[in-house]
Amino acid sequence: MVKTPAASLARSAVLLLILFAPSRAFASLGGSSASVDADRVHAEGALMRIVRTDAYALHEMRSAAGTMVREYVNASGTVFAVAWDGPWLPDLRQVLGDHFDEYQAAMGTARRARRSRGAIGIDGPGLVVQMTGHPRAFSGRAYVPALLPQGVSLDSIK
């Protein structure tokens, strides 16, 4: 196949689209591995490292505001888990992607008389979110149970 300037231009355009498209289009959790880069660009962050195991690839980035975000990509290129820690929350709308609305809704229903005010534990069939911390120190993780690769311990998502 002959590379034409037009094809090259089209490829560049696609790349630009990936980098600068509205973040929701490249939502992280449950999204494609392209969303990892979108997240990094959105956070104006720096890619710190990529760790590959047999079961997944871990992309670790540091946001400009100093929060570490780790995204776990399975063999089919889907982000199945995210974890974070740092002085400020990451942009949860960006990091949770299409699951953010579900997260907000779950936080709403958690407002019962005897609710936890100290640790967040959302344990739904389609989304698990666990968070702890206080202003200047937050950490947490979120994953989609159905997307977890076989044999991956939850202890490794942190």
Add this chain to the structure above:
Amino acid sequence: MIRLLLPTFILAAAITPQCGSSSTTTPGSTTSSVQNFQAISVNAGPANNYFNGAFTTVTVCVPGQSSCQTIDGVLVDTGSSGLRVLASALTLALPQQADTTGAPVVECLAFLDGFTWGPVQTADIKLGGEQASAVPLQVIGGPGAPAIPSACSSNGAAEQTLDALGANGILGVGLFRQDCGPACVGVGSSNPGVYYACPASGCKITAQSLVRQVQNPVWLFPVDNNGVVIQLPAVATGGALTSTGMMVFGIGTQNDNPLGAAKVLTVDANGNLSTTYGSQTYAGSYLDSGSNGIFFLDTKTTGLPVCTDSNDFYCPLTLQAQSATIRGVNGATSAVTFNVGNLDALNGRFTAFSEVAGPNPGSFAWGLSFFFGRTIYTAIEGQSTSGGVGPYFAF
């Protein structure tokens, strides 16, 4: 020994406030003669939906003037810094902070379970006999607050109402002088987006100098300004309808707030220490009167089952004695014991429990359950105390 002496003194001081001031001078320390304490109460809170929350009363005044308002039902929170008051609880008109262009400054502060959004205003803050003058605070929500920017709502759920917050406000008497600190002074992408300037054209993240940030009022007191002491009596197994304790301002500044035998555990830059449970040590641990339980680890690690109706809490069939060691950055350690009870078996009308605990994978949040029966000192960053310079926790 100190734990026994302290309540007696405070009780005596509370009964005869005019005698709460002592002029006895300890060599090397400054002794003030201001009433440096006020009561805190563990109850259902102003929304009648809370348990294990310590509430107190705060008086705010127009800076330099005698028009004041006393607001009760304000949550005492050693896990945050700065005063926040619900707009719906505030009837006093306070001056609005503006940026150099005259645009109002509005804050978005993320807590774990949601965020508060609302204008930064200024007040004199009175607690006990102490006063901090012209202090920036946050007014939460209200009709005057601009629409919540999407970058703010990205923090999760809005806690803008009495029902959501469960309190008329939050009194952050934590480890830090400001709620944000140096990160918010900077411009550009390193700014975490806590402060916004909101002209008519819309809200944009703004750089906010330290003095203009929402302030922990305690460090701005003329005296007794190096930290707070939270003291709650022990509650029996099974809990209590309510509980009443004391919040004392200053550490080692008056006869009612000596460190005594309390162990000083310094914290890292983010306010955390570590906890060893079994053979494992967990970083990212903290003490927080604003958390309503001891949230730690998970069922797999602790063997404690969660409740059938809620994954938020543990519900062992019988009371389970636990032990752990809390370690400061300075290497000092404190071995602690605590109980975990069955939340579902506790009296639904009661609001004060020492055995309420829940899961928190990989971490320890020592919430209000841990405070009962203890005297817990929170020293503010950069402030000198008889136990060294803050920030630290001591107990």
